[in-house]
Amino acid sequence: MSFEFTPENLAEFEELVTHYPEDYRRAVTLPALHLAQSQEGWCSPGVMEYIAEMVGTSPAQVRDVVTFYPMFFEEPVGKYIVRVCHTLPCDLCGCAKIKEHLCEKLGVGMEETTADGKITLLSTECLAACDQAPVMMIDDDLHGLLTPDKVDELIDGLE
Amino acid sequence: MGKPKELRILYENLDVPDMHTIEVYRQHGGYKSLDKLFGMEPSDLVDMIKASGLRGRGGAGFSTGMKWSFVPKDIEPKYLCANADESEPGTFSNRYVLERKPHALIEGIINACWTLGIHTAYVYIRGEFTLGKVRLDAAIKEAYANGLLGDKVAGQDFALNIYTHAGAGAYICGEETGLIESLEGKRGQPRSKPPFPAVQGLFQKPTVVQNVETLCNVPYIVNNGVDWYKAMGSVYKDCPRGTDPVNSGTKLYCISGHIEKPGVYEVEMGLTANELIELAGGVRGGNRLKAVIPGGSSAPILTPYECDVPLDFTSLQMAKTMMGSGGVIVMDETVCMAHALTNLLDFYAHESCGQCTPCRNGTPWARDISKRIEQGLGEPGDVDRLIEVANNIANVDTFTWNTICVFGIAVSWPAVSFARKFRPEFEAHIREGKCVTLPVDEAVTPPEENYAWPQALAEAAQKPAWD
Numbered sequence: 137m138s139f140e141f142t143p144e145n146l147a148e149f150e151e152l153v154t155h156y157p158e159d160y161r162r163a164v165t166l167p168a169l170h171l172a173q174s175q176e177g178w179c180s181p182g183v184m185e186y187i188a189e190m191v192g193t194s195p196a197q198v199r200d201v202v203t204f205y206p207m208f209f210e211e212p213v214g215k216y217i218v219r220v221c222h223t224l225p226c227d228l229c230g231c232a233k234i235k236e237h238l239c240e241k242l243g244v245g246m247e248e249t250t251a252d253g254k255i256t257l258l259s260t261e262c263l264a265a266c267d268q269a270p271v272m273m274i275d276d277d278l279h280g281l282l283t284p285d286k287v288d289e290l291i292d293g294l295e
Numbered sequence: 296m297g298k299p300k301e302l303r304i305l306y307e308n309l310d311v312p313d314m315h316t317i318e319v320y321r322q323h324g325g326y327k328s329l330d331k332l333f334g335m336e337p338s339d340l341v342d343m344i345k346a347s348g349l350r351g352r353g354g355a356g357f358s359t360g361m362k363w364s365f366v367p368k369d370i371e372p373k374y375l376c377a378n379a380d381e382s383e384p385g386t387f388s389n390r391y392v393l394e395r396k397p398h399a400l401i402e403g404i405i406n407a408c409w410t411l412g413i414h415t416a417y418v419y420i421r422g423e424f425t426l427g428k429v430r431l432d433a434a435i436k437e438a439y440a441n442g443l444l445g446d447k448v449a450g451q452d453f454a455l456n457i458y459t460h461a462g463a464g465a466y467i468c469g470e471e472t473g474l475i476e477s478l479e480g481k482r483g484q485p486r487s488k489p490p491f492p493a494v495q496g497l498f499q500k501p502t503v504v505q506n507v508e509t510l511c512n513v514p515y516i517v518n519n520g521v522d523w524y525k526a527m528g529s530v531y532k533d534c535p536r537g538t539d540p541v542n543s544g545t546k547l548y549c550i551s552g553h554i555e556k557p558g559v560y561e562v563e564m565g566l567t568a569n570e571l572i573e574l575a576g577g578v579r580g581g582n583r584l585k586a587v588i589p590g591g592s593s594a595p596i597l598t599p600y601e602c603d604v605p606l607d608f609t610s611l612q613m614a615k616t617m618m619g620s621g622g623v624i625v626m627d628e629t630v631c632m633a634h635a636l637t638n639l640l641d642f643y644a645h646e647s648c649g650q651c652t653p654c655r656n657g658t659p660w661a662r663d664i665s666k667r668i669e670q671g672l673g674e675p676g677d678v679d680r681l682i683e684v685a686n687n688i689a690n691v692d693t694f695t696w697n698t699i700c701v702f703g704i705a706v707s708w709p710a711v712s713f714a715r716k717f718r719p720e721f722e723a724h725i726r727e728g729k730c731v732t733l734p735v736d737e738a739v740t741p742p743e744e745n746y747a748w749p750q751a752l753a754e755a756a757q758k759p760a761w762d
Contacts, residue, residue, distance in 0.1 A: 155458040160498050165480030170461055191480065204482040205463030207422045223384045224592060224638050225551040225624055261466065261642055262384040263423055266551035266622070267558045276425035
């Protein structure tokens with residue numbers, strides 16, 4: 137499973153490298169992984185080997201990073217990532233119901249992907265939008281003041 | 296004295312359409328501080344920030360001017376890291392600065408960098424702040440295009456580059472040395488201190504890590520002067536040694552949970568927890584208040600008897616809790632305190648970076664005790680066991696910790712304070728073998744046993760005169 141950046145992403149990577157001192161090229165690891173994951177969908181072994189070569193470190197060191205940060209996926213995920221916040225302010229505002237509703241609707245448990253590979257459902261720590269609790273993110277977009285009806289509308293709207 | 300009310304300084308014009316663009320930001324007085332800034336000597340600016348009484352808004356409340364005075368002048372390069380990794384549960388004020396007024400942060404960074412002779416700044420922004428990063432990146436681009444960043448900032452012989460760096464979902468990267476490790480492309484595991492970042496930080500160079508809200512305060516101080524700034528907030532006389540009595544300026548209080556109108560309220564420091572709750576429309580549905588976490592989930596909890604404490608650094612420290620990030624989480628009478636604590640300890644167990652054994656193993660252990668109490672499976676002695684386990688990660692009474700960073704105390708503070716102040720409710724779970732939510736009066740340890748905030752201090756306070 138080899139991986140390499142598309143020409144556009146390679147250009148962006150080269151630009152990112154200039155943000156850090158030359159002798160600390162490894163600093164570009166996180167931005168590079170974000171970029172690779174946006175292209176590949178997850179941090180595959182191929183991604184990790186490629187990034188290691190690009191930033192001048194070892195695949196083990198890249199893996200060390202990937203396994204530390206919850207936003208990097210070590211396994212393939214669905215087309216859409218749904219992250220439901222479960223930390224105290226959302227808990228106080230009824231996120232348990234939202235999670236239950238989502239599991240029922242999608243027919244999966246938390247941290248699972250639907251059989252058709254469309255949606256990965258994740259439970260996540262505080263998303264820093266507690267005034268809109270309960271909240272979730274669908275990919276890059278935040279949705280707050282959730283009700284089961286609003287969740288239905290959002291999920292049904294995904295292609 | 297009237298009632299406290301909102302005083303928007305940092306959040307001024309936040310809701311103006313297109314405030315995130317340089318054009319609208321400038322129409323509303325944005326970047327005005329630069330006219331004064333470049334006419335001032337950096338050393339005078341450090342003195343000015345010191346005199347203003349500005350304290351770090353990220354949690355510790357350390358004097359910003361003092362922190363800046365530790366930065367060596369003769370070492371190049373130096374770095375500034377703006378901490379936009381807002382992850383403390385209950386805190387969400389930086390989010391709206393980044394999304395709606397990102398130029399305010401850029402202006403703050405320019406002010407700080409000129410003052411400290413720094414030419415490269417990184418904004419470490421949490422990975423989930425996708426819109427915030429898009430807006431900030433666009434704002435930085437606009438600032439370059441308008442000559443406010445680059446080789447000659449505002450036409451001065453001063454170069455400054457700002458780069459954004461997205462995190463990837465780890466709470467511990469909000470700790471300043473965890474942030475630095477993460478910026479260097481590693482796991483965000485905090486470093487042993489000393490050396491402190493001001494001496495040896497990012498890329499082994501002197502580094503200042505500063506919260507977004509703190510940085511945003513600086514241009515207003517430069518613009519309007521020390522006296523203007525110090526006139527806001529609260530000051531105390533006769534504080535114990537080692538307690539900073541000055542709380543200048545406004546604070547972005549984030550209020551969430553069981554509250555009628557959750558949101559960010561910018562108010563002069565010094566209003567009480569009860570006053571803030573009133574300002575935010577009161578407890579949900581007119582319910583009775585059961586507990587308040589005053590400064591993000593790490594801050595020791597307050598019982599309803601303690602909510603006359605002013606929400607400022609000095610008073611909250613005296614009340615054996617903290618201002619922290621200003622995230623105020625309100626809980627009403629329906630809450631099971633064992634459930635709430637289990638939720639928080641679950642958070643910390645998940646977010647422990649794993650470096651230090653007491654934290655890595657102690658946090659899930661404390662969580663498990665709390666959880667079995669919640670489920671009615673607790674054993675006699677479990678409340679004391681919970682307190683003991685937590686205190687062995689970091690001891691809240693001696694204020695010493697068995698870990699590299701302060702994450703340890705961020706675990707034991709909620710654990711011990713919940714268990715001590717709501718002991719009757721925890722014990723009832725164990726006694727009855729099921730989840731029990733007691734009425735507020737019965738759930739709380741009698742106030743004389745837990746109330747730490749000295750009334751004498753209230754009398755010594757020179758609180759703002761709300762008008």
